[in-house]
Amino acid sequence: xxxxxxxxxxxxxxxxxxxxxxxxxxxxxxxxxxxxxxxxxxxxxxxxxxxxxxxxxxxxxxxxxxxxxxxxxxxxxxxxxxxxxxxxxxxxxxxxxxxxxxxxxxxxxxxxxxxxxxxxxxxx
Ligand SMILES: [Zn+2]
Numbered sequence: 001x002x003x004x005x006x007x008x009x010x011x012x013x014x015x016x017x018x019x020x021x022x023x024x025x026x027x028x029x030x031x032x033x034x035x036x037x038x039x040x041x042x043x044x045x046x047x048x049x050x051x052x053x054x055x056x057x058x059x060x061x062x063x064x065x066x067x068x069x070x071x072x073x074x075x076x077x078x079x080x081x082x083x084x085x086x087x088x089x090x091x092x093x094x095x096x097x098x099x100x101x102x103x104x105x106x107x108x109x110x111x112x113x114x115x116x117x118x119x120x121x122x123x124x
Pocket of ligand 1: 054058109
């Protein structure tokens with residue numbers, strides 16, 4: 001099957017949030033609002049990165065891949081390791097979207113990094 005991946009990058013949105021935070025338009029409570037469940041998942045299975053948190057600059061960011069799609073049924077909204085998204089899921093499902101979220105387990109900063117929609121064009 002031919003698979004088409006369409007990525008939407010949220011870097012500009014992130015820069016604007018961080019700019020508003022640094023100049024005081026947003027408080028630490030506005031930007032570091034990770035839900036306790038997201039923080040727990042990030043602590044347990046988040047993929048460690050070499051990037052320092054842009055807010056507290058103490059912890060390295062962790063990435064979570066939340067996957068949504070009609071065909072996923074009970075697995076809808078589950079977190080998958082990156083290789084599972086790009087390998088296994090891409091072969092198994094025709095249409096799904098992966099939302100990549102960065103989380104700091106130190107200060108609770110969290111932000112959508114990118115979303116990737118995978119569509120199998122069919123053809124065996
Ligand atoms: Zn942080």
